[in-house]
Amino acid sequence: xxxxxxxxxxxxxxxxxxxxxxxxxxxxxxxxxxxxxxxxxxxxxxxxxxxxxxxxxxxxxxxxxxxxxxxxxxxxxxxxxxxxxxxxxxxxxxxxxxxxxxxxxxxxxxxxxxxxxxxxxxxxxxxxxxxxxxxxxxxxxxxxxxxxxxxxxxxxxxxxxxxxxxxxxxxxxxxxxxxxxxxxxxxxxxxxxxxxxxxxxxxxxxxxxxxxxxxxxxxxxxxxxxxxxxxxxxxxxxxxxxxxxxxxxxxxxxxxxxxxxxxxxxxxxxxxxxxxxxxxxxxxxxxxxxxxxxxxxxxxxxxxxxxxxxx
Amino acid sequence: xxxxxxxxxxxxxxxxxxxxxxxxxxxxxxxxxxxxxxxxxxxxxxxxxxxxxxxxxxxxxxxxxxxxxxxxxxxxxxxxxxxxxxxxxxxxxxxxxxxxxxxxxxxxxxxxxxxxxxxxxxxxxxxxxxxxxxxxxxxxxxxxxxxxxxxxxxxxxxxxxxxxxxxxxxxxxxxxxxxxxxxxxxxxxxxxxxxxxxxxxxxxxxxxxxxxxxxxxxxxxxxxxxxxxxxxxxxxxxxxxxxxxxxxxxxxxxxxxxxxxxxxxxxxxxxxxxxxxxxxxxxxxxxxxxxxxxxxxxxxxxxxxxxxxxxxxxxxxxxxxxxxxxxxxxxxxxxxxxxxxxxxxxxxxxxxxxxxxxxxxxxxxxxxxxxxxxxxxxxxxxxxxxxxxxxxxxxxxxxxxxxxxxxxxxxxxxxxxxxxxxxxxxxxxxxxxxxxxxxxxxxxxxxxxxxxxxxxxxxxxxxxxxxxxxxxxxxxxxxxxxxxxxxxxxxxxxxxxxxxxxxxxxxxxxxxxxxxxxxxxxxxxxxxxxxxxxxxxxxxxxxxxxxxxxxxxxxxxxxxxxxxxxxxxxxxxxxxxxxxxxxxxxxxxxxxxxxxxxxxxxxxxxxxxxxxxxxxxxxxxxxxxxxxxxxxxxxxxxxxx
Numbered sequence: 001x002x003x004x005x006x007x008x009x010x011x012x013x014x015x016x017x018x019x020x021x022x023x024x025x026x027x028x029x030x031x032x033x034x035x036x037x038x039x040x041x042x043x044x045x046x047x048x049x050x051x052x053x054x055x056x057x058x059x060x061x062x063x064x065x066x067x068x069x070x071x072x073x074x075x076x077x078x079x080x081x082x083x084x085x086x087x088x089x090x091x092x093x094x095x096x097x098x099x100x101x102x103x104x105x106x107x108x109x110x111x112x113x114x115x116x117x118x119x120x121x122x123x124x125x126x127x128x129x130x131x132x133x134x135x136x137x138x139x140x141x142x143x144x145x146x147x148x149x150x151x152x153x154x155x156x157x158x159x160x161x162x163x164x165x166x167x168x169x170x171x172x173x174x175x176x177x178x179x180x181x182x183x184x185x186x187x188x189x190x191x192x193x194x195x196x197x198x199x200x201x202x203x204x205x206x207x208x209x210x211x212x213x214x215x216x217x218x219x220x221x222x223x224x225x226x227x228x229x230x231x232x233x234x235x236x237x238x239x240x241x242x243x244x245x246x247x248x249x250x251x252x253x254x255x256x257x258x259x260x261x262x263x264x265x266x267x268x269x270x271x272x273x274x275x276x277x278x279x280x281x282x283x284x285x286x287x288x289x290x291x292x293x294x295x296x297x298x299x300x301x302x303x304x305x306x307x308x309x310x311x
Numbered sequence: 312x313x314x315x316x317x318x319x320x321x322x323x324x325x326x327x328x329x330x331x332x333x334x335x336x337x338x339x340x341x342x343x344x345x346x347x348x349x350x351x352x353x354x355x356x357x358x359x360x361x362x363x364x365x366x367x368x369x370x371x372x373x374x375x376x377x378x379x380x381x382x383x384x385x386x387x388x389x390x391x392x393x394x395x396x397x398x399x400x401x402x403x404x405x406x407x408x409x410x411x412x413x414x415x416x417x418x419x420x421x422x423x424x425x426x427x428x429x430x431x432x433x434x435x436x437x438x439x440x441x442x443x444x445x446x447x448x449x450x451x452x453x454x455x456x457x458x459x460x461x462x463x464x465x466x467x468x469x470x471x472x473x474x475x476x477x478x479x480x481x482x483x484x485x486x487x488x489x490x491x492x493x494x495x496x497x498x499x500x501x502x503x504x505x506x507x508x509x510x511x512x513x514x515x516x517x518x519x520x521x522x523x524x525x526x527x528x529x530x531x532x533x534x535x536x537x538x539x540x541x542x543x544x545x546x547x548x549x550x551x552x553x554x555x556x557x558x559x560x561x562x563x564x565x566x567x568x569x570x571x572x573x574x575x576x577x578x579x580x581x582x583x584x585x586x587x588x589x590x591x592x593x594x595x596x597x598x599x600x601x602x603x604x605x606x607x608x609x610x611x612x613x614x615x616x617x618x619x620x621x622x623x624x625x626x627x628x629x630x631x632x633x634x635x636x637x638x639x640x641x642x643x644x645x646x647x648x649x650x651x652x653x654x655x656x657x658x659x660x661x662x663x664x665x666x667x668x669x670x671x672x673x674x675x676x677x678x679x680x681x682x683x684x685x686x687x688x689x690x691x692x693x694x695x696x697x698x699x700x701x702x703x704x705x706x707x708x709x710x711x712x713x714x715x716x717x718x719x720x721x722x723x724x725x726x727x728x729x730x731x732x733x734x735x736x737x738x739x740x741x742x743x744x745x746x747x748x749x750x751x752x753x754x755x756x757x758x759x760x761x762x763x764x765x766x767x768x769x770x771x772x773x774x775x776x777x778x779x780x781x782x783x784x785x786x787x788x789x790x791x792x793x794x795x796x797x798x799x800x801x802x803x804x805x806x807x808x809x810x811x812x813x814x815x816x817x818x819x820x821x822x823x824x825x826x827x828x829x830x831x832x833x834x835x836x837x838x839x840x841x842x843x844x845x846x847x848x849x850x851x852x853x854x855x856x857x858x859x860x861x862x863x864x865x866x867x868x869x870x871x872x873x874x875x876x877x878x879x880x881x882x883x884x885x886x887x888x889x890x891x892x893x894x895x896x897x898x899x900x901x902x903x904x905x906x907x908x909x910x911x912x913x914x915x916x917x918x919x920x921x922x923x924x925x926x927x928x929x930x931x932x933x934x935x936x937x938x939x940x941x942x943x944x945x946x947x948x949x950x951x952x
Contacts, residue, residue: 167787193934193942200944201785204952245944 007047010240013039014247014288015210016052017183019098020132021159029158030130033098035213035288036249041236042286043308053309054283056298057098057134057291058090059255062113062121063105068293069259071268075295083121087129094295100134101125106147107138119150126155134161134185134251134291137173145172152176161185161251161289164215167198174205185251187215190228192235192246199245212248213289220257220264221278228252229285236286250286254279255293276300283308317396319343320363334360334367334387334398344565346404349572351388355729358387359404365396403817442904446548447666448509448518448613450526451477455502466493470517474506485517486662496520507613509664510905511649518613518662528611530554532601532659533902534594535678535895536619536627537561538570538702539726541593542895545601545612551903554605557597560737562589563626568728569702570622574632587629591656594627598658612659615652618668618898620676620703621645628655628667640673645915666908668898669915674718679705680915681897684907686859686890689714689914693856694848696841698879699893700862702726704837707918708844708855714914715848717921719840724833725768730826732808732818734765741766741808741820743869744773748781751796753808762814766822769868771830774822776872778806779939779952786939786952788827834878835936840923841880842932847921852880861893874950877940881947 016037021027033055040048064081065073079085090096105111106118113121122135135151137144149172152162156179163185165173170186177184186202188195195214203209216235218228232250239247258264258278264271275297279290283305292298317337318325326341335358338345346357356374362383369390387404453473456462464472467490471483496504500522507519507529529548534541542558563586566576577583602609617627621642625632628650630643652658652665668677668684679699688695690711697707704721707714727733727740734740739761745754755770757763766774778784783792783806790797790804797806805823814820845852858879860868870887873879879887890896900907923929940947 168789171791191934193937196942197787197938200938200942201787204786243943243945 005046008041008044010039010048012240012242012244012247013037014236014239014249017161017211017213017249019134019159019161019183021157025159027158028126028130029132031097031132033132039240041240042284052288053305054287055097055289056302057100057289058094058096058295058298059100059102059291059293060086060090061102061104062118063111066110069265069271071271072259072293084125084128087125090295091129091131094298096131098132098134099129100136100291102136103138103147103151105138106143107140108143110138115147115150118147119154122151122154126158132160133158134163136163136185141169145169148173149176152180152182155182156180159183161213163187163251165198165202167194167201170198170202171205174202174207177211178205178207183211183213185213185215186248187217190217190224190231192231192238195235196243196245199248203245209244209248213251214248215251215253218252218254218257218278218282220254220261221274221281222263223257223261225278225281229281232282232285232287249288251289251291252282252287253291254282255291259293272297272300276304280304315392315395317341317392317398320397320399322400328392330393331391334385334390334392334396337392338387338400339565343400344405344562345387345400347388347565347567349567353386353389356386357404359384359401360387361399361401362390363397363399365392366394367391367396368393401817442900442907442910444551444903445905446529446614447531447616447902447905447908448507448529448548448664450505450507450529452505452524452526453503455497455504457502466497470506474508480515482514483517484511484514488662489517489520493520496522509614509649510908511664516664518664519660525611528608530607530612531902532598532612532615533895533898534615534617535681535892535898536590536594536617536623537678537894538620538623539564539568541590541597542892543594543597543601544895544899545605545607546899546902548613548903553899554607555601557600559593559597562593565589568723568726570620571636573626574622574636577626577631578633583626583629583631586626587656590623590627595656595658609658610660612663614664614666614902615657615659616666616668616898616902618677618681618894620678621670621673622676624667624670624677635673642670642673645670645672646912666901668901668911671716671915671918672920674703675705675716675918675920677915678894679707679716680911680918681901682861682893683707683714683897683914683918684900684911685893685896686861688859691856694850694854695857695859696855697859697861697893698837698841700725700837700860704840706837706840706844708848714918715844715921716918717840717844717923719836719923721833721836722829724826724829725771727765727767730766730771730829731805731823732765732820733771733826734767736767736769739764741770742773744770744777744808746777746781746783751781751783751792751794753796755808762816763809763820764816765820766808771822772872772876772878773869774808775827775830775939776875779875784827784939788824788831788939790824831937831939834876835933838877838880838941839929839932839936842936843923843926843929844921846928847926852882855882855886858882858887859890859893860887861890874947875940877936877938877947881940881949
């Protein structure tokens with residue numbers, strides 16, 4: 001007797017966020033990276049359409065990293081001391097599809113670069129590498145509100161993904177993103193309600209829900225991964241059931257969370273495994289964009305994605 | 312121990328107290344009522360006073376500003392006395408114990424302001440003739456046959472025999488006092504007497520025996536003992552006519568604004584006694600005013616029925632309330648047997664009886680039983696909801712087949728406590744607000760059209776709804792706009808409702824982000840309690856036939872705005888009925904009818920108490936409700952900002 005496979009049909013669809021604008025679209029990027037767009041739970045190919053594979057963005061900083069593990073520093077060699085060289089290694093040597101630039105150097109405690117210097121850095125980087133960009137502030141609300149508007153303006157027309165908007169501080173960023181034609185990252189503290197509320201607040205300011213990616217805040221393997229996993233799964237179930245205010249793709253900061261753990265620092269191999277496993281687990285729960293640090297881990301995950309989508 | 316004289320200005324009231332006592336306790340002794348929402352813990356900052364002369368010692372706190380310190384401003388609760396003192400108590404630190412005016416009362420007790428027209432006054436909803444008239448105390452005039460050699464039963468038995476002609480009494484009892492005077496009384500007045508009968512639990516008691524026919528003068532009282540307001544009515548038990556209604560603020564407010572603070576206070580030395588006295592004093596004052604205005608002899612007031620939340624009843628009866636707040640939240644008693652009113656310190660006829668409407672649990676009290684009784688939701692075919700909004704929001708869902716009640720700790724924000732410019736719904740409180748969308752100019756009206764002193768609950772509902780509408784705040788309750796009325800202080804952003812120059816006041820009337828957060832939590836608690844109760848019974852809000860809104864909160868409520876902020880579910884406005892003080896109405900029914908009393912008893916037993924704190928879904932619902940109007944906007948389809 002043939003086994004009948006029960007298939008769920010979902011009324012909702014996750015919005016497609018396009019990162020990067022090519023010449024035809026008024027930008028200077030070599031390619032466009034699309035995330036989201038699915039109509040089924042992760043990897044359930046028969047239940048709906050999953051048009052875009054999960055993507056990997058390489059994390060780079062605007063200054064030489066301060067607290068990176070030895071293993072990470074080795075992976076990039078000398079290039080890591082020069083942010084532009086670092087970016088080029090990611091793109092040229094490791095074939096990064098997109099880069100995630102963190103403006104760490106603008107943080108008052110880590111260099112306190114001026115907004116003007118930050119904007120100049122973004123312009124130069126856009127000139128040197130042609131892949132689409134994710135641009136993050138330093139995490140200091142006050143400084144970010146000075147830095148991000150000018151960085152956004154410097155990248156005007158390039159359709160970047162810019163973050164992170166939080167419930168206590170989203171207005172300045174939303175206004176810039178609106179003015180300069182970017183997408184936004186909405187960050188919530190592993191809380192499905194706040195994720196939803198922030199999406200509503202952002203869309204109330206006139207930015208379409210289709211231009212938001214959710215950063216649900218994750219923990220690395222062994223550090224609350226399962227909590228993030230279940231929040232993402234719940235949000236995705238709600239979105240596919242028709243809740244438009246939660247129907248945004250997820251961006252997960254895998255690298256920064258993994259390399260904080262003491263397990264990642266035990267041996268060179270273990271850090272890579274830890275980052276790989278954290279990323280692959282999150283793919284199961286619906287991650288659309290993984291921001292990673294170690295090129296070997298990124299390669300592992302990339303292979304894993306290819307295998308998953310080989311059908 | 313050294314003693315010092317403390318004089319309060321401008322009252323010019325003095326009191327002698329021991330060293331190390333706080334200014335607050337001296338003020339209470341002197342009869343000067345200083346605000347103290349937190350019960351003297353130095354948290355609320357409502358008890359600021361100016362020490363004009365003398366030496367004090369004050370604990371550090373984050374509330375007094377540097378400027379105020381320079382001006383000798385202190386928190387009365389944290390400041391101890393170390394010499395003779397002259398203390399100035401500013402108006403802003405006083406509790407306004409003014410009696411409510413007749414107009415205020417009119418609004419408070421029956422009804423109701425709402426922009427929508429579907430408002431029924433309280434009385435219409437309570438069909439007067441529903442319960443058979445059989446008051447708590449009844450007078451019967453008797454003409455007894457004189458004893459003869461053939462009919463030589465004793466005087467008391469003769470009285471009982473005559474009474475039995477009026478009906479089947481289960482058991483008759485009376486006190487020694489009545490028996491002692493019986494012989495002489497009967498013979499002096501030609502065997503013509505009036506007996507006052509009271510229902511006392513399962514028996515009938517001869518409360519009083521009077522000479523002649525006094526059946527025309529039989530009066531009773533009903534009371535609603537609220538955490539904030541105490542209301543009382545004097546009723547002619549023969550005609551069922553309400554002779555007068557009065558309400559005043561519960562003087563217990565001086566010991567804290569919510570039930571938990573008061574339970575904590577009750578555990579302090581003499582705390583329970585003070586709380587008990589505060590409530591019985593308040594009630595006696597109301598009684599005194601009622602009888603003197605209605606020209607009724609206190610001795611003809613034969614009974615009193617009270618309803619109130621479980622804590623208030625405990626404090627009123629001087630019973631230890633401490634276990635109400637401790638797990639597993641067990642009160643000393645829910646069903647209070649009929650007592651003599653004098654035992655509770657109530658001044659009516661010395662032999663008069665006292666009954667309390669039975670409660671359900673520690674957090675669902677007799678006020679709710681009375682509310683169910685008077686709203687008649689226990690007779691309805693379709694499910695209805697009763698929401699009694701106070702510091703503890705109580706919600707009942709049910710119909711003639713079932714009744715489920717829960718209590719949600721809503722906090723006192725909608726009663727004007729714990730919010731910067733909050734005040735109770737009394738004279739000078741801003742109660743209606745509209746804001747111009749271009750320049751954010753505020754139009755408001757106050758209770759009795761006085762110059763505004765603060766904002767009451769209904770004012771806050773209007774204010775929030777308007778601020779959302781014109782875009783001053785976002786849906787999370789954060790101030791996002793800029794302008795002349797919006798400014799940033801040490802504690803965050805605030806919106807100025809009235810500038811002090813315009814209202815001849817010491818301070819601006821403002822609402823800040825912390826206030827909004829507070830109000831958001833209150834409305835979230837009430838909405839989510841309703842939602843959980845509805846969900847728990849596998850219903851939808853749309854299946855609810857009518858929502859009755861009771862309590863001082865509902866007094867000037869604008870339904871549309873209450874829905875806009877997500878306090879009430881988004882249903883057609885015709886489904887909402889304001890019933891004002893349903894607790895008072897219910898206790899009046901119990902006063903007037905034994906049937907109502909029996910019904911109240913059976914209702915209290917029938918109500919299923921639903922404990923929210925152990926319900927895992929409640930936190931989830933509550934978190935979702937912490938947004939204007941709600942995180943799930945599809946639950947509020949008519950709300951558009």
